[in-house]
């Protein structure tokens with residue numbers, strides 16, 4: 001069993017290495033007067049982040065030029081129930097949700113993040129934006145101790161869907177990610193999404209589904225263990241992580257977080273953009289009873305979307321987007337089509353769709369009954 005002392009637990013095992021070494025370089029690059037003057041002329045807007053599966057208010061087609069979009073993330077170190085059996089995880093999260101909130105901007109905009117690590121926390125944290133450029137995605141500039149905050153600005157030069165995650169160094173990188181510290185950014189083209197022929201593609205709503213793998217230790221009886229603190233839990237959790245076999249694979253932080261009363265909703269004729277992230281493992285989104293009309297599987301909005309897909313693939317460490325216009329009412333299941341992960345481990349959501357049934361698309365020609373002799 002890997003043994004970690006308290007200091008190693010709290011300071012990423014002393015393995016920050018490359019990040020710490022970068023600091024002088026990036027400090028020298030933050031103060032260009034010309035850049036500052038240009039940025040001072042840009043409008044600033046605050047984006048009120050919301051808990052997934054919802055997306056913040058945003059325009060699909062940008063009005064006006066580039067903006068500086070101010071967002072705030074607060075690191076939560078808190079226990080969370082992750083299934084209906086009362087399994088409690090020593091979780092880590094951005095803004096208290098797993099995944100963290102979706103941010104939305106347009107290509108050419110700037111995201112200006114204030115990252116707060118309250119003094120009630122005990123660990124150091126940072127953030128790596130896959131959408132950004134330089135300094136380990138910002139990880140090298142954002143390490144904050146309990147009681148500290150940092151402000152990072154980055155320019156969105158790539159249009160697409162991208163994950164962000166905590167990456168404080170060494171073994172703490174996977175530990176913080178599988179404890180819940182990940183989320184996504186959607187960078188839209190300024191003129192909005194397009195199909196393969198360049199025609200506009202618009203959506204009526206966005207649902208952000210963050211898929212999360214958890215690794216909860218069990219006792220000799222096979223029951224899930226609970227621990228007072230991360231320091232107590234970490235060695236056992238790292239042992240389970242090493243098996244690469246998650247105990248839970250969930251959407252929105254908990255088994256059943258998006259089913260039953262918490263199901264996603266839509267109406268016949270509505271176009272829904274599903275943004276799906278998985279910061280650590282591969283996933284295979286599939287909408288039972290529907291399709292991916294337009295799928296940006298790797299998340300790049302520069303590439304033309306694939307059309308009419310059955311099941312698509314989200315590479316671990318990425319976010320993708322799929323748009324579907326619902327054509328029939330009823331309950332749809334949006335899941336990872338590794339059916340063991342979906343049904344036994346929790347990786348599924350429901351979409352309840354209102355509207356009129358289309359007999360042309362499907363009809364029960366004969367109800368179940370005895371086979372005629």
Ligand SMILES: [Cu+2]
Nearest residue numbers: 125166176181
């Ligand atoms: Cu962290």
